Amino acid sequence: MKPASTVSILGAGAMGAAYASRFYAMDPTCVSVVAQGERYNRLQRDGLIVNDEHYAIPVLTPEDTTPPSDLVIVALKHRDLAASLEMLRNRVGDNTVIVSVMNGLDSEGIIRSRFGDKVLYAISVGIDAQRQGNVINYSKIGKIVFGEPDNTVLSDRVRRVQELFDRASVPYDTPVDMIRQMWWKFMINVGINQASAVLRAPYGVFHTSQHAQAIMEAAMREVIAIAQASGVNMNDDDLNNWYPVMRSLHPQGRTSMLQDIEAGRETEVDIFAGKVVAVGLQVGVPTPVNELLLHAIKVIEQCPQ
Numbered sequence: 001m002k003p004a005s006t007v008s009i010l011g012a013g014a015m016g017a018a019y020a021s022r023f024y025a026m027d028p029t030c031v032s033v034v035a036q037g038e039r040y041n042r043l044q045r046d047g048l049i050v051n052d053e054h055y056a057i058p059v060l061t062p063e064d065t066t067p068p069s070d071l072v073i074v075a076l077k078h079r080d081l082a083a084s085l086e087m088l089r090n091r092v093g094d095n096t097v098i099v100s101v102m103n104g105l106d107s108e109g110i111i112r113s114r115f116g117d118k119v120l121y122a123i124s125v126g127i128d129a130q131r132q133g134n135v136i137n138y139s140k141i142g143k144i145v146f147g148e149p150d151n152t153v154l155s156d157r158v159r160r161v162q163e164l165f166d167r168a169s170v171p172y173d174t175p176v177d178m179i180r181q182m183w184w185k186f187m188i189n190v191g192i193n194q195a196s197a198v199l200r201a202p203y204g205v206f207h208t209s210q211h212a213q214a215i216m217e218a219a220m221r222e223v224i225a226i227a228q229a230s231g232v233n234m235n236d237d238d239l240n241n242w243y244p245v246m247r248s249l250h251p252q253g254r255t256s257m258l259q260d261i262e263a264g265r266e267t268e269v270d271i272f273a274g275k276v277v278a279v280g281l282q283v284g285v286p287t288p289v290n291e292l293l294l295h296a297i298k299v300i301e302q303c304p305q
Contacts, residue, residue, distance in 0.1 A: 196254065
């Protein structure tokens with residue numbers, strides 16, 4: 001991408017704000033956040049405080065006629081995606097690339113249904129950002145793993161995004177088989193997010209407790225089983241490769257689902273356990289652990305303590 005590249009972020013939560021701060025540090029004129037209503041007013045008034053530094057990141061309404069952005073990063077909760085896509089109508093132009101760092105396996109398809117083939121597959125790995133109001137803190141920025149489904153030969157748009165990430169000091173990786181990486185991140189979320197929500201446990205519990213790890217792994221092994229039945233080459237090595245990443249996360253850090261539970265918000269259990277159960281039925285693979293987690297987390301949502 002050219003030096004004047006512009007980036008818009010839809011979803012200024014913990015992850016979106018962390019990335020926005022990196023782009024702002026590179027060039028305060030290159031990045032904006034898209035918002036409307038009270039969210040717009042709060043961001044305009046208060047800005048974002050990331051790791052104790054205040055960022056007055058420009059906020060654009062959906063009606064803003066600023067030229068389309070070169071890169072759009074979508075960092076919403078799944079429940080908000082479909083209703084929020086129209087907010088990007090003026091941010092997406094002929095040459096815009098869209099990257100979703102959302103959880104689950106379905107966001108790219110939903111975005112593509114509105115904006116066509118402008119979407120690269122992506123996951124965020126190893127970031128431990130947490131948000132309280134407009135205050136965001138993280139100790140690990142992790143990396144964005146992104147690309148086309150097959151990156152044996154890098155496409156022009158992948159190279160352009162790589163160049164932009166390099167300039168903004170946003171760590172990234174572009175694997176050959178991006179679909180396999182999507183399933184790997186899905187496996188992680190199904191395991192650590194849901195186990196942490198049920199146990200009300202930060203990462204440190206999973207660093208040391210074999211019992212917590214056993215619950216997490218049981219849910220993850222069902223993802224491996226349905227992935228294999230769906231033609232995705234996953235195995236126990238994928239589970240084992242999660243442990244070094246997990247142990248690098250701050251012991252007091254909390255998963256996004258645990259943060260939702262503690263804040264009394266609806267979780268993303270439907271795109272985690274719900275998805276595992278649904279795919280398991282389609283491919284004929286039993287998924288009793290995730291069926292149990294689905295019901296347990298629904299109860300916790302309905303009866304917060």
